[in-house]
Amino acid sequence: MAEDIKMAKTAKCACEAAFVGLYACSGGSNVGQMANRIAVELTKQGKGSMMCTVGIGGNVPGIMKSTEGTDEIIAIDGCPLICARRTLELAGFTVNKHIVLTELGMQKNKELDLEGSEIKEMMTKVESAFDI
Numbered sequence: 001m002a003e004d005i006k007m008a009k010t011a012k013c014a015c016e017a018a019f020v021g022l023y024a025c026s027g028g029s030n031v032g033q034m035a036n037r038i039a040v041e042l043t044k045q046g047k048g049s050m051m052c053t054v055g056i057g058g059n060v061p062g063i064m065k066s067t068e069g070t071d072e073i074i075a076i077d078g079c080p081l082i083c084a085r086r087t088l089e090l091a092g093f094t095v096n097k098h099i100v101l102t103e104l105g106m107q108k109n110k111e112l113d114l115e116g117s118e119i120k121e122m123m124t125k126v127e128s129a130f131d132i
Contacts, residue, residue, distance in 0.1 A: 018071035018072055019049070019070050020047065020048035020070065020071065020072045020074060021048065021066075021070035021074065022039040022049060022050045022051060022074050023051050023056070023074065023075050024036045024050065024084060025076065025077045025079075025083050025084045026053070027078055027081075028110070029078060029079070029108050029109065029110055029111075029112075030109050030111045031078025031106055032079070033112055033114055034078060034106060034119070034122055035077060035084070035099075036076075037114060037119055038099075038122060041119070042126075042132060047132050048072075051066065051067060051070075053084050053087055056087050056088055056091045057090075057091075059091070064091070067093055072096045072097070073093055073094065073095050073096050073097075074096065074132070075097070076099045076126075077098070077100045078100075078101050078106075079101070079102045079108050082100065085098050097130055097132075099126055099129075101126075104125045104126065105125070106118075
């Protein structure tokens, strides 16, 4: 299993793009699920690579090593509890950009199903507010 974990490369050519790690909350609310979905969409768009936030909290060696190899860390939280950011900082990592979806106008509730229009609206807000 450990051999399946890809480690981030530490040496890069100057012409190569920065390795951006996307660490999302995926909590038990609509905003937690939206944070996770935004990380998925940004990864699909090639704007970063979704990483395992829970693996940071669990101090999983391969995930910690991969995080050490990132050039930029973006924490995507759903609400003011800022679990993703706190997890990264408690592990000793510096968060370069921090997104909190409730600060962008999303109201927190216990609904776990996301609507396509909500996803599109939040993606637009995240991309413009954080120049991603």
